[in-house]
Amino acid sequence: MTEPLVHLESVTTGYHTTPVLRNVDLEVYPGDFMGIIGPNGGGKTTLIKLILGLQPLFKGKLHFPAGRPRMGYLPQASQVDRSFPITVKELVSSGMKTRKAWVPFLSASQRKRLEGMLEEAGLSGYAGKPIGELSGGQLQKALLCRALIDNPELLILDEPNTHVDKQFEQELYQWLQQLNKSIAILLVSHDIGTIAPIIKSIACVNETLHYHPSNQLSEEVLKVYNCPVDVIAHGPVPHRVLKSHDHE
Amino acid sequence: MTMSDFFSIFQYQFFQHALAAAALTSVIAAMVGTYIVSRKIVFIGGGITHASFGGIGLAYYMGLNPFAGAAVFGVLTALGIEWISDKGRVREDSAIAILWSLGMALGIIFVFMTPGYTPNLMSFLFGNILTVGMTDIRVLLVYAILLILLFVIFYRPILYTAFDPEFAKTKGIPVARYRYMMSVVMALAIVLSIRTVGIILVLSMFTIPQITAMLFTRNFALVMPLAALWGIVGSVAGILMAYVLDIPTSASIIFFLTMQFLILKSIIIIRNSMLRKNR
Numbered sequence: 004m005t006e007p008l009v010h011l012e013s014v015t016t017g018y019h020t021t022p023v024l025r026n027v028d029l030e031v032y033p034g035d036f037m038g039i040i041g042p043n044g045g046g047k048t049t050l051i052k053l054i055l056g057l058q059p060l061f062k063g064k065l066h067f068p069a070g071r072p073r074m075g076y077l078p079q080a081s082q083v084d085r086s087f088p089i090t091v092k093e094l095v096s097s098g099m100k101t102r103k104a105w106v107p108f109l110s111a112s113q114r115k116r117l118e119g120m121l122e123e124a125g126l127s128g129y130a131g132k133p134i135g136e137l138s139g140g141q142l143q144k145a146l147l148c149r150a151l152i153d154n155p156e157l158l159i160l161d162e163p164n165t166h167v168d169k170q171f172e173q174e175l176y177q178w179l180q181q182l183n184k185s186i187a188i189l190l191v192s193h194d195i196g197t198i199a200p201i202i203k204s205i206a207c208v209n210e211t212l213h214y215h216p217s218n219q220l221s222e223e224v225l226k227v228y229n230c231p232v233d234v235i236a237h238g239p240v241p242h243r244v245l246k247s248h249d250h251e
Numbered sequence: 252m253t254m255s256d257f258f259s260i261f262q263y264q265f266f267q268h269a270l271a272a273a274a275l276t277s278v279i280a281a282m283v284g285t286y287i288v289s290r291k292i293v294f295i296g297g298g299i300t301h302a303s304f305g306g307i308g309l310a311y312y313m314g315l316n317p318f319a320g321a322a323v324f325g326v327l328t329a330l331g332i333e334w335i336s337d338k339g340r341v342r343e344d345s346a347i348a349i350l351w352s353l354g355m356a357l358g359i360i361f362v363f364m365t366p367g368y369t370p371n372l373m374s375f376l377f378g379n380i381l382t383v384g385m386t387d388i389r390v391l392l393v394y395a396i397l398l399i400l401l402f403v404i405f406y407r408p409i410l411y412t413a414f415d416p417e418f419a420k421t422k423g424i425p426v427a428r429y430r431y432m433m434s435v436v437m438a439l440a441i442v443l444s445i446r447t448v449g450i451i452l453v454l455s456m457f458t459i460p461q462i463t464a465m466l467f468t469r470n471f472a473l474v475m476p477l478a479a480l481w482g483i484v485g486s487v488a489g490i491l492m493a494y495v496l497d498i499p500t501s502a503s504i505i506f507f508l509t510m511q512f513l514i515l516k517s518i519i520i521i522r523n524s525m526l527r528k529n530r
Contacts, residue, residue, distance in 0.1 A: 052417075055421050056420070056421065057417055057420060057421065074421060076418060076421050078415070078417065078418065082415070082417070083415070084291075084414070087289055087413075087414050088285075088289055088465060088468070088469040088470055088471045088474050089410060089414050089469075089470075089471055090469075090470050093410060093471070094414075096407075097407070097410075097411045097414070097415070097418065097419070097422070098418075098422065099422075100422045100423055107403055107404055107405075107406050107407065131470075133468075133469030133470060135469055136469075149418075153422075
């Protein structure tokens with residue numbers, strides 16, 4: 004049987020001494036594409052930061068049964084300082100894990116990988132430009148390249164669809180679907196309606212976590228999960244739910 | 252003043268020392284200042300600068316070298332601020348304000364308590380580049396060389412940890428180690444530069460040439476040499492103006508650096524508006 008990439012057992016975590024998430028159990032397997040939804044302040048970002056090793060563990064166990072997987076991380080756009088004097092090339096190459104971070108130059112193979120990555124994302128012409136000159140969509144692409152350049156086994160994305168237009172959003176989802184053929188993905192989103200068609204399972208996070216093994220949820224189930232999100236998909240066509248209704 | 256009077260000043264050793272100190276301080280401030288401005292931690296720089304005055308006062312009181320005292324206070328303040336920022340238990344800006352004013356208060360108390368000769372506070376507060384000696388220049392030169400080596404060898408981790416520390420951490424870079432190292436580097440650079448322009452004005456050497464350089468490039472590696480260039484041009488021009496008009500050197504340097512920025516910014520604004528009209 005396939006071992007999970009990540010295994011959380013009765014985990015409690017938070018900031019300083021205040022718990023944000025309690026008694027969380029979760030397993031992430033190769034090939035998973037999990038949407039993480041929940042209200043603001045419910046602990047979605049805290050959960051992914053715990054997996055990334057950025058968050059202290061108060062109680063419980065966090066295992067990587069097959070060894071710590073290579074992880075790619077795309078933070079929220081608001082966390083990125085666009086005025087910082089860093090070029091697109093430097094931004095993307097910062098995703099390369101190397102034991103010798105202090106070596107000032109990239110190796111020939113690293114340079115080749117970087118150039119290939121930028122070309123694939125259509126950013127070759129922007130390689131030497133500062134990130135402040137990119138549009139919202141281009142910046143997200145560059146950040147995604149940074150997350151992917153180390154060939155991750157697990158890709159973690161925090162609200163990748165904010166500050167981007169609809170066209171880029173669709174392009175991003177197609178890209179993610181393609182990537183999911185070889186990479187497990189955890190996708191935090193405030194808008195489950197748009198990600199429902201591409202995800203395979205859902206984690207509802209609101210102080211604790213309820214795992215739902217499909218990409219469809221009803222309002223009733225969400226109530227049981229105590230996961231108040233006002234935008235949710237259910238039924239065959241993803242749509243915004245304004246009030247309780249049935250599907251044929 | 253005739254032209255020959257003007258050029259005669261270059262014969263004097265104290266003037267040559269002043270120019271060398273200004274150039275070396277510009278190089279040091281360019282590298283460290285680019286880090287400070289990029290990370291938006293100018294306020295931390297202010298805290299370190301003013302807290303170091305406590306060290307100057309204590310060293311005077313104990314009969315030690317005042318700049319050694321400033322270095323100890325500066326480094327401890329920088330490490331303290333980074334620790335507070337890392338742990339996040341106290342608001343960072345409040346902690347800086349406390350250390351800032353405490354350092355100044357301690358400096359004044361110790362200088363006041365020092366028996367006999369009262370040191371000239373003005374030279375610490377506003378600097379006196381014309382009294383810089385050969386030893387000072389050697390220290391500045393060694394520090395400038397060390398900084399160039401540091402930024403060349405550790406360029407990538409310094410850049411990555413400054414830009415996105417959380418992401419850098421996920422890639423296994425020891426972020427805290429680099430941040431603390433840069434805090435020490437920053438504190439020593441600021442303390443060494445106090446000799447040139449003094450506590451009150453030193454921060455402008457670490458910010459104005461950098462924002463001037465950023466008018467032309469947003470590439471960290473290019474901002475540093477360009478900021479050094481603007482720093483050297485502004486400080487040498489400032490020293491010469493101070494000589495011609497017989498005004499305080501440090502204030503003249505800062506005035507020139509600011510004018511340089513404003514003139515270049517205005518030129519860029521006018522050029523951009525003309526380009527827009529021609530489209």
